[in-house]
Amino acid sequence: QQAHMASDVNCLAYSHDGSIVATGGDDGKVKAWKGAHGYCYVTFTEHTGPIIDVKFNSTNALFSASVDGTIRAWDMIRYRHFRTFTTAKPVQFSCMALDPSGEVVVAGCSDVFDIFVWSVKSGRILDTLTGHAGPVSRVDFSPVENVMVSSSWDKVIKVWVMFLGDQRGGDKAENLQSNNEVLHVCFNHAGTEMALITIAGIIDFYDTSDSKEIKPARAGINCALDIAGGYKAEDLNKQYSRNAGQYVNTACYTPNDLALLVAGNTKWICMYDPINRVLLKKWPISINISLDGIREVYDWRAQTEAGDVNLLDDEDSDTEDKGLLKLPGVQKGRTATGKRSTRPAARTKFVVFAPNGREWAAATTVGVLVHSLDGAAANFRPVKLTYELTPQRVYQTLKEGNYAEAMLQALQLNDDDVLRSVFYGVAGNMIDFTSAQIPAGNLGQMLELVAAEMLRGKHFEFCLRWTLALMLKHALTIERVGLVPQLREIARAISDKSTDLKRIGDQNKYTMQYLQSMASQKRRLEVIKEEDEAEEKKRKLEEQAKVAQESGDKAVAAEAKPGKAKKKLKKTVSEEKAEQNGTTNTTDIDARPIKKRKGLKRKAAT
Numbered sequence: 001q002q003a004h005m006a007s008d009v010n011c012l013a014y015s016h017d018g019s020i021v022a023t024g025g026d027d028g029k030v031k032a033w034k035g036a037h038g039y040c041y042v043t044f045t046e047h048t049g050p051i052i053d054v055k056f057n058s059t060n061a062l063f064s065a066s067v068d069g070t071i072r073a074w075d076m077i078r079y080r081h082f083r084t085f086t087t088a089k090p091v092q093f094s095c096m097a098l099d100p101s102g103e104v105v106v107a108g109c110s111d112v113f114d115i116f117v118w119s120v121k122s123g124r125i126l127d128t129l130t131g132h133a134g135p136v137s138r139v140d141f142s143p144v145e146n147v148m149v150s151s152s153w154d155k156v157i158k159v160w161v162m163f164l165g166d167q168r169g170g171d172k173a174e175n176l177q178s179n180n181e182v183l184h185v186c187f188n189h190a191g192t193e194m195a196l197i198t199i200a201g202i203i204d205f206y207d208t209s210d211s212k213e214i215k216p217a218r219a220g221i222n223c224a225l226d227i228a229g230g231y232k233a234e235d236l237n238k239q240y241s242r243n244a245g246q247y248v249n250t251a252c253y254t255p256n257d258l259a260l261l262v263a264g265n266t267k268w269i270c271m272y273d274p275i276n277r278v279l280l281k282k283w284p285i286s287i288n289i290s291l292d293g294i295r296e297v298y299d300w301r302a303q304t305e306a307g308d309v310n311l312l313d314d315e316d317s318d319t320e321d322k323g324l325l326k327l328p329g330v331q332k333g334r335t336a337t338g339k340r341s342t343r344p345a346a347r348t349k350f351v352v353f354a355p356n357g358r359e360w361a362a363a364t365t366v367g368v369l370v371h372s373l374d375g376a377a378a379n380f381r382p383v384k385l386t387y388e389l390t391p392q393r394v395y396q397t398l399k400e401g402n403y404a405e406a407m408l409q410a411l412q413l414n415d416d417d418v419l420r421s422v423f424y425g426v427a428g429n430m431i432d433f434t435s436a437q438i439p440a441g442n443l444g445q446m447l448e449l450v451a452a453e454m455l456r457g458k459h460f461e462f463c464l465r466w467t468l469a470l471m472l473k474h475a476l477t478i479e480r481v482g483l484v485p486q487l488r489e490i491a492r493a494i495s496d497k498s499t500d501l502k503r504i505g506d507q508n509k510y511t512m513q514y515l516q517s518m519a520s521q522k523r524r525l526e527v528i529k530e531e532d533e534a535e536e537k538k539r540k541l542e543e544q545a546k547v548a549q550e551s552g553d554k555a556v557a558a559e560a561k562p563g564k565a566k567k568k569l570k571k572t573v574s575e576e577k578a579e580q581n582g583t584t585n586t587t588d589i590d591a592r593p594i595k596k597r598k599g600l601k602r603k604a605a606t
Contacts, residue, residue, distance in 0.1 A: 028068075
């Protein structure tokens, strides 16, 4: 269940049925996640460098490309690696694509500017395509024809005809010239249009319905103003500084080709209408102002004469840091100072639509963001409202004990406070009956309410009883309607609660262990204290005995002798009487010791 630790997610891909989401990160790991509940169930760690692209073929085999110069194929049934694609000389891959049949894999390089073609079946290199004069930024296949396009930083888009034995043009490909460096190129799902993105923030469209003559389709879209926004720590107080360094470098069409989703080195993800060239909607990837490029208001408080206070080095450094060259992010060597003067910037590296077109995902600085239409259904149904349906009426129905009717009225009214009051007002022994009366159209709304109350953390067992009753009464309906997001929220709430309980249990466990250890330590200290007191007493008695011996007082010496109790002299009865009368009689029979006198009495009695 671990994420891509301490690294960004560079790429992601949906399987053809949308049930699996694969991601690749800078840590060199490829992870597969269940689309239904968002849990990672397998991780591949064979790559030794950052992952730059992942793709699924038609048989749901997963392909991953890395800057370590290898492309690996993974069997998603047995969860094992079954093929490695590499070159004769080490290279760094920058992009990857699969043909529609899934039998050919191609990859572009960022160091040698070539494109390599492999056979998936044999793993051998079929061809090496040359001609680019800069790093290859993107390769993509047409979904309907044997045409592949490649974009590069050399401001050239090359169109390649594959699998026919001949190439178009004098240099093995037809060249389309651009005014700026091309960062991304992609086909729509019908294969009739191609969109390319330049570093200037311009999206150009080409008509590819006739592969023999690819020409510009219409005017492009300038998205520079749409993606503008967000000050960085090093920005000056000028309007144009907010736009510096912001561009888009990834895009994808919706499955019906009616919208184009673009993102890049900015905090915005924008959706455009490619036909009418208008902005439909845009989403910020985060509102966390600790990231660079998020703050919309210039922070004057952090500005000093030398610049932003967050970027200034600490002059009061220790002597061991003096003379070292400070480099951000360095952890070892002479340049490691333990400091970092930069902050992560808000950006998006990859966007992709699900095959069903109802959700899309983006690999961003803050993680993988998934936007879905499944949870956006409107719960407000005004056709079911009447003049008599008011909060007071709902509360009155609840007070009368008609829990099912009160719940239905609250769901129709769709007021949060009323819903919560009725939800907690249902008696525990009536939960099963009340949940059975909820119609199928309100199941999503009810599951959202249960998930929200679980996340609040109050009355968790009560919410679990509602969840169990809803699942038992409406399991088939939930599966048919597809209320996956709501179930995912409930699963997340249960997982969070389990984590919290585990943490509390561990804290209690360690607290009890600490108290037990402190108690045993206290007992040991008491024993040690008693032993020390006994030793001290013994030492004092020895000193007293020594002083008494030196002074000649034998009685005091006998009393002070350590290790022995004080011995009292045995007195006879006559001596006791004499002491009482003031006289002494040593010839009396009672002058025997007291113990012997008692013995004689016992013998006489016998």
